[in-house]
Structure formats: C-alpha cells, structure tokens
Amino acid sequence: MKELKILAVLIVIVGVTYWGIEPLAHSIMHKHIEEAIHKYNLPDYKFSDLGSTPPLDGDPVKGKEAFQMFCTSCHGLKADGINPPMDAKTAAMSFGVVPPDLSNVTEFIDKKFLYHFLKDPAKATENKKFAMPAMGLNDEQIADIIAYLESKAKKVHGAELFKEACGRCHGAKYQKIYAETPPENLKKYLGKVPPDLSIIMKAKGEHYLVSFINKPQALLPGTSMPRVGLNKEATEELMKYLDEISDPHKEQRQKVGIIVLVYMLVMVGLTYAWKKKIWKNVH
Amino acid sequence: MEKKGGFMGWLDKRLAVDSLWKVMMSEYYLPKNINFLWSFGVLTMLVFVILVISGIFVLMYYKPDSHMAFDSVNKTIMMDVAYGWVFRHTHAVAASIMFLVLFVHMGRGIYYGSYKAPREVVWVTGFILFVLMAATAFTGYLLPWGQMSYWAAQTITTLFSKIPFIGPDLVIWIRGNYIVEDATLTRFFALHVTLLPALILVFTAVHLYAVRIVGSNNEDGIPMTKEEKKEKGIPFWPVFMSKEYFVMSVFLLFFFFLVFFNYNFAMDPINFQPADYLQTPPHIYPEWYFLAFYEVLRGFFFSEALGLIAFVLSMFIPLFLPWLDTSPYPYVSGKHRPMFKVIWWIFVADFVALTILGKLPPTGLFAWIGFVTSIIYFIFFIALPIIAAIEKKKVATGGGR
Structure with missing residues (x-):
C-alpha cells in the first residue's frame, strides 16, 4: 500500500532524528560522566580509595568517654541526652555549617568510611575546606566511638533520613524542608548556596545522583560538595524518597x-x- | 443541513450558515489522488487547539515573575493542582509536536510543488504561520524559568547584538534589561499569551481562505478547475474528514503516548533546575525544532558574522520558494520532476543531519560535518532556479510534460 510506504518513510525520518537528538546527543554530552563512573567503578560503597580499615570492634562504654572528650564541644547526641553546645545559628556562624547531631549517623554512613573520616575528614570527604579538623584519634578510640554511636543509633527513613543525611546544607522547599544552616553561612562556607533538592531527581536522574553522592569529585571536579559516605542501603532509600517527592x-x-x-x-x-x-x- | 425551518433555518436567514457550510465543507472539493500527508494541515489546527486549551489551564496558575515562575510551574501546576501535570505535559509536548506536524506539512508542500502558482499566497501565509509559531515557542520556552529556558533566551537574544550599529541597544530594548531578567520574562509572557496567538488565528484564517480559493494541490500536481474537482474529486465533508478523523485518532494515540510516557524530549531535565544567571550550563542548545537553524549559525564558515547572516537567511529563504522555482512544467509535483526529487531528498537528509548536529558539541569532526551540511542547506535553494531553467529548455525543445 502506497500510504503505508509513505508512513514507513516518515517513521524512519522521525526515528533517525529522534535517535540523534536524544540517545546519541546525550551519550556524547555525558561521555565524561560515564567515563568517570567507569573509571572509579561507581557507586563504590567500599570507598576503596581510602585503603584498608582495622577491625572495628570497640567498646561502647569507653567510646562514650572518648565521645565526651573529643566530640561534644561541637556535636550533640540527642539519643543519649547530649545536647549540642551551641544553638544552630551560633554554630553556623562559628563553623560555617551546623555540626550534625550524631544520634543516627552509623545507620546511614558506612562504618569503614566513618573510620577514615574520623582519621582525616578532609581526605575522606575529598574536600580541603571541610569544617571538621582531624582530631588526632588513634584506631582504638575511633573503634570505641563508632561502637558507642552504633549502640545508640536508630534507623531513619524518608524525610528524616533526608534531613539527617543532607539537610544541614540542602533543603527541599516543596516539602517545607529548609537547610539547617542559614544560606548566607553556606555561601561563605561553600562558595554558593547548595541547590534545593525538591525536584533534583527530575533534573539529574538516579544514575547520576547515586554516583555523584558516592564520589562528588569524580563527576564534578572542584565541587564543594563533600563525600559523605552514605552506605548502599541509605543511598537507595534516599533515591526512593527523592523520586517520590520530585514526581508525586x-x-x-x-x-x-x-x-x-x-x-x-x-x-x-x-x-x-x-x-x-x-x-x-x-x- | 438541508432542512429549513427550526433554529437552523432561523439562523440561516440571519447568518447564511447554509452557504457557509457548503463553501467551507460540503461543497468544497478535493482531488482524489491525495495521500494522508494532506491531513497534516488539519492536524496543525488540532494541535493548536490542544495548545490553546492546555495553555488556558496552565495560565490560570502560572506566575509571570522571575521569583515565582519556576515554583508556580514545578510546584503549583505539577504537584498541587489536581491534574495540573496533565496540562503542563500536554502543553509542552504539543508545542514540540506542533513543529513535527508543521515540518511534515511544509515538506509535503515542497515535494508536491504546492507553493507554486497559483498557491503563492497559501505558501506565504503558511510560512508566516511557521515564523509566528517559532516566535510563540521561543517566548513560551522562557516562561518555566529553568536553566535551559534562561540560557537559550540569553544566547538567542545575544544574537541581535551582532547587528551593525543598533545591535547592542536593540538587545537591551528586547530584554528590557542588560541581561535576561524579570522584565524579559514579563514581556515574553505578554507576547506568548496575547499578540502571537492572536496573529496565528488571523493568519490561519487567511491561509484557509486562500486554500478555499485556489483549492488543494494533488500528488501529481495536476492543475484542476473547480468543476473538474467537483466531478472527479471528493467533498471535504464528509469524505475527506472521515479519513482525517482516522488520521487524527492515530496521531492522538501517538501524541498521548508521548504526553504520559515519553516527555523528556519536550521537557529537558536541565530545565528542572531553576534559572541561575551566574552558572552557565555546560551545553546550551535550543529546542529540537530550532537545532537545524542553530547549526547553520554555528557551522557556516565558522564565522560569527557569516553564521548570523546564514542563520537569518536559512530561516527566511523558504519564504521565496515560489519565486525561486519558476519551472514551467504544468504538473507542479516533484513526483514528475526527477532532478527536483533528488535535491529534495538531499535537502531532507541535510535538514535531519543539521538537526542532529545542532545538539552535539561543535568540536572536531562534528564541526566540519556541520560546516558542510550548513552549506548543503543552501544548495537546495540555489539549485531550484537552475533546475527550473533546465526544465524551461526541455519544454522549449518539446520535452517535459
């Protein structure tokens, strides 16, 4: 049939054009991203570039002592009735960013990453300007502190997870969630106000976000976003949440x-x- | 329609609806040898109606203010208003698909020689409609105030600064500011919702009027008088429209598939990031329907000035088709003009290539292909008078048809 022949020609022309401006163009424009993902084998939940970790089987009681000695001058741990030493506003002005409450961190941050983070925050986060300095802790103290944190931590989900993992710098204003640190402090600390994440899933997509959160410097060299060491489970839960809020x-x-x-x-x-x-x- | 008396009879006495119906529909005859590509004219009207209806609904919640625009689209319309997302998706996809339908409609017009005498006015008004649609799409694309909205508007308005003498002042006059800002948004909004659609309506009326006078062309490009068409042709209503409804249904099936399941091509992910005049995105590109012209701008001899001239030419040169192609063949269709057919296919292939290249980064090999394809674009228009001259000779020596 002649009409079907014309239709077939039309479909081929439109199909080739579509293939060119969508899959082809995107694969070429995002080539460096795919290369980075491939190079570092992202997402890498072992954080293999940080090297090996000693056995982390500390004592929570000793850990609490160490925690009070080294951590409470900046951090709170509400789960154990320890309040932060300053209110959020003062803390943001002093440090550039509000130090997190550490009640649940071990639930969403990888334990090995946490070890390396406590050794050297700037190295683990790949962020030279990271607000927390290295505390000079030895391996035993770190293991104890982690054991103590684990003994208090509870699982957090959805919006709570988002607030605890991302909410000190990022907001999701469509969910009426605002960054804990005031934007003017963030701008001073990071150079720019971090993006609102209400519909970030639509803008970036899961494929990108998972790898970006896992190793920001690999996908966006020079970014002021620190590597935060989210574990696999928390990353997946967070993706689910971001997808839900961006596309309700x-x-x-x-x-x-x-x-x-x-x-x-x-x-x-x-x-x-x-x-x-x-x-x-x-x- | 034949029945007199009753309400229709009353109305007929006052508005002559009967004769109007006859002239426009039941006694407007089309040739029989036309294919479904002739349905694309009515499809553009269908898409336009979809755009107006979905547009009115999104207009009810949209805020033309640089601080509120992004959230009014992405929060209020997309999330809060019941089924607001349907209207936003429909509006965005319809805007994109309008150009697909227009390109097919125009491509059909060129292939079958529908721009040639006596249909010059049909072609010219149709071309003006294309330009108006482009302006409407361009102004509309800024309104969601996303990153690509902003930077596409910034890039395209910057082009005007290359115009000698008045350029820099003209850009500020167009933007209402030194950069694309709130003033730009509000004026684009005003044009998008009032002047441009009103002009589209006016030119659609003239376009349809002109078609009713000269009648439709046909596959073979055989000139037919009204009497011949009445004898051998089909009436617009109900015969042509019964086929048109079928084409419309198939089209809408495809259209709604895009609206619900494949809309990223019309709603670029980057545009879900709010406009930020301090952060240029790594790749700036216009919507797909401007990519071919954009590639001519970038590729033509790699020169800013020449590229800009070529860009303007590439957009407006099709307007002069009826006077570039002066072939004396009585059968105007490209079907019976072998040389024309060859350059037409080259032109189509080139247009597709330009569109694809327009989105790719203009580096290395892509830049060179872009350079070559942007020149080939013009070869079509240069070849037309030459082919016409050859055909004139053929006719003089007794060849042709």
Missing part, C-alpha cells in the same frame, strides 16, 4: 495514561470503521 503523581500518570491510550485505540477503530463506510462508495 507518577502512579496517577501511568494509570491515566493507560486509560487515555486505550480510549484512543477505541477511537482509532471507530474512526477507521466510519472512514471505510464513507469511502465504500467513493472508489
């Missing part, structure tokens, strides 16, 4: 979409039947 009507869209397409299919049938009927007498 996904389920509705798919459901309505199917109904509309079925309706249009019926219309195709009906209009074809009518066309046949009218054209019967034409030829």
Whole structure:
C-alpha cells in the first residue's frame, strides 16, 4: 500500500532524528560522566580509595568517654541526652555549617568510611575546606566511638533520613524542608548556596545522583560538595524518597495514561470503521 | 443541513450558515489522488487547539515573575493542582509536536510543488504561520524559568547584538534589561499569551481562505478547475474528514503516548533546575525544532558574522520558494520532476543531519560535518532556479510534460 510506504518513510525520518537528538546527543554530552563512573567503578560503597580499615570492634562504654572528650564541644547526641553546645545559628556562624547531631549517623554512613573520616575528614570527604579538623584519634578510640554511636543509633527513613543525611546544607522547599544552616553561612562556607533538592531527581536522574553522592569529585571536579559516605542501603532509600517527592503523581500518570491510550485505540477503530463506510462508495 | 425551518433555518436567514457550510465543507472539493500527508494541515489546527486549551489551564496558575515562575510551574501546576501535570505535559509536548506536524506539512508542500502558482499566497501565509509559531515557542520556552529556558533566551537574544550599529541597544530594548531578567520574562509572557496567538488565528484564517480559493494541490500536481474537482474529486465533508478523523485518532494515540510516557524530549531535565544567571550550563542548545537553524549559525564558515547572516537567511529563504522555482512544467509535483526529487531528498537528509548536529558539541569532526551540511542547506535553494531553467529548455525543445 502506497500510504503505508509513505508512513514507513516518515517513521524512519522521525526515528533517525529522534535517535540523534536524544540517545546519541546525550551519550556524547555525558561521555565524561560515564567515563568517570567507569573509571572509579561507581557507586563504590567500599570507598576503596581510602585503603584498608582495622577491625572495628570497640567498646561502647569507653567510646562514650572518648565521645565526651573529643566530640561534644561541637556535636550533640540527642539519643543519649547530649545536647549540642551551641544553638544552630551560633554554630553556623562559628563553623560555617551546623555540626550534625550524631544520634543516627552509623545507620546511614558506612562504618569503614566513618573510620577514615574520623582519621582525616578532609581526605575522606575529598574536600580541603571541610569544617571538621582531624582530631588526632588513634584506631582504638575511633573503634570505641563508632561502637558507642552504633549502640545508640536508630534507623531513619524518608524525610528524616533526608534531613539527617543532607539537610544541614540542602533543603527541599516543596516539602517545607529548609537547610539547617542559614544560606548566607553556606555561601561563605561553600562558595554558593547548595541547590534545593525538591525536584533534583527530575533534573539529574538516579544514575547520576547515586554516583555523584558516592564520589562528588569524580563527576564534578572542584565541587564543594563533600563525600559523605552514605552506605548502599541509605543511598537507595534516599533515591526512593527523592523520586517520590520530585514526581508525586507518577502512579496517577501511568494509570491515566493507560486509560487515555486505550480510549484512543477505541477511537482509532471507530474512526477507521466510519472512514471505510464513507469511502465504500467513493472508489 | 438541508432542512429549513427550526433554529437552523432561523439562523440561516440571519447568518447564511447554509452557504457557509457548503463553501467551507460540503461543497468544497478535493482531488482524489491525495495521500494522508494532506491531513497534516488539519492536524496543525488540532494541535493548536490542544495548545490553546492546555495553555488556558496552565495560565490560570502560572506566575509571570522571575521569583515565582519556576515554583508556580514545578510546584503549583505539577504537584498541587489536581491534574495540573496533565496540562503542563500536554502543553509542552504539543508545542514540540506542533513543529513535527508543521515540518511534515511544509515538506509535503515542497515535494508536491504546492507553493507554486497559483498557491503563492497559501505558501506565504503558511510560512508566516511557521515564523509566528517559532516566535510563540521561543517566548513560551522562557516562561518555566529553568536553566535551559534562561540560557537559550540569553544566547538567542545575544544574537541581535551582532547587528551593525543598533545591535547592542536593540538587545537591551528586547530584554528590557542588560541581561535576561524579570522584565524579559514579563514581556515574553505578554507576547506568548496575547499578540502571537492572536496573529496565528488571523493568519490561519487567511491561509484557509486562500486554500478555499485556489483549492488543494494533488500528488501529481495536476492543475484542476473547480468543476473538474467537483466531478472527479471528493467533498471535504464528509469524505475527506472521515479519513482525517482516522488520521487524527492515530496521531492522538501517538501524541498521548508521548504526553504520559515519553516527555523528556519536550521537557529537558536541565530545565528542572531553576534559572541561575551566574552558572552557565555546560551545553546550551535550543529546542529540537530550532537545532537545524542553530547549526547553520554555528557551522557556516565558522564565522560569527557569516553564521548570523546564514542563520537569518536559512530561516527566511523558504519564504521565496515560489519565486525561486519558476519551472514551467504544468504538473507542479516533484513526483514528475526527477532532478527536483533528488535535491529534495538531499535537502531532507541535510535538514535531519543539521538537526542532529545542532545538539552535539561543535568540536572536531562534528564541526566540519556541520560546516558542510550548513552549506548543503543552501544548495537546495540555489539549485531550484537552475533546475527550473533546465526544465524551461526541455519544454522549449518539446520535452517535459
């Protein structure tokens, strides 16, 4: 049939164009990202570039002592009734960013990463300007502190996880979540106000975000985003949350979409039947 | 329609709806040898209606203010308003698909010689409609105030600064500021929702009027009088429209598939980041329907000035098709003009290549292919008068048809 031939030609032309401006163009524009992901084998939840870790089987009781000696001058641990020494505003002014409450960190930050972080925060985060200095802790003290933190930590989900893992610098204003640190302090500390994450999933996509959070410097060299060492479970949970908040009507869209397409299919049938009927007498 | 009396009879006495219906629909005859590509004209009207309806709904919640625009689109319309996302998706996808339908409609017009006498006015008004659509799309793309909205507007308005003498002042006049800012957003908004759609309506009316006068062309480009068409042709209503409805249904099936399941090509992910005049995105590109012209701008002899001239030419040169192609063949269709057919296919292939290259980074090999393809674009228009001259000779020596 001639008309089908024309349609086939049309489909080929449109298909080639679409292939060129979407998959091809994106694969070329994002080549450096794919290369970085491949090079560092991201996401790397072992944080293999940081080297090996001694056995982390400390004593939580000794850990509490060490915690009070080394950590409480900046951090709180509400789960054990330890309040931060300053209110958020004063802390932000003193340090550039509000130091996190450490109640649940071991639930979402990888334990090995935490060890390396406590050894040398700037190295582990790959951020030279990182607000926390190296505390000169030995391996035993670190293991004890981690054991103490683990003994108090509870699992956090969804918005709570987002607030604890990202919320000191990032907000999600469509969820009425605002960064704990005031934007003017963040700007001084990081050079710019970190982006709001309400619809970041739409802008960046999971593939990028997972690797970026895992090793920011690999995908965006020079970024002031520190590596925070989220573990696999927390990363996945966070992705789920970011996807939900960026696209709250996904389920509705798919459901309505199917109904509309079925309706249009019926219309195709009906209009074809009518066309046949009218054209019967034409030829 | 034949029945007199009743409400229709009452109305007919006052508005002559009967004769209007006959002239526009039931006694407007089309040739029989046309294919489904002739349905794309009505499809553009369908898409325009979809754009207006979805546009009115998004307009109810949109805030033309640089501090509120992004959130009013991405929060209010996309999340808070019940089914607001349907209208936003529909509006964005329809804007994109409008150009696909327009390109097919125009490509069909060129292939079958529908721009040639006596249809010059049809072609010219149609071309003006294309330019108006482009302006509407360009102004509309700024409104969500995302990163790509902002930087596309910034880049394209900067082009005006290259115009000799008045350029720099003109850019500030267009933007209403030294950079693209709130003033730019509000004026683009005003044009997008008032003047441009109003002009589109006016030119659509003239375009349709002109088609009703000269009639549709056909696959073979055989000139037919109204009487011949009445005898051998089909009436617009109900015969042509019964086929049109079928084409529309298939089109809408495809369209709604895009709206619900594949909309990223019309809503670029980068545009879900709010506009930031301090942070230039690594790749700036216009929407896909401007990519070919954009590539001419970038590729033409790698020169800013020449590129800009070529860019303007590439957008407006199709307007002069009826006067570039003066072939005397009575059958105007490209189907019966072998040389024309060859350059038409080269032109189509070139346009696709330009569109793809327009999105790729202009480096290395891509830059050179872009350079070559942007020149080939013009070869079509240069070749037309030459082919016409050859055909004139053929006719003089008794060849041709």
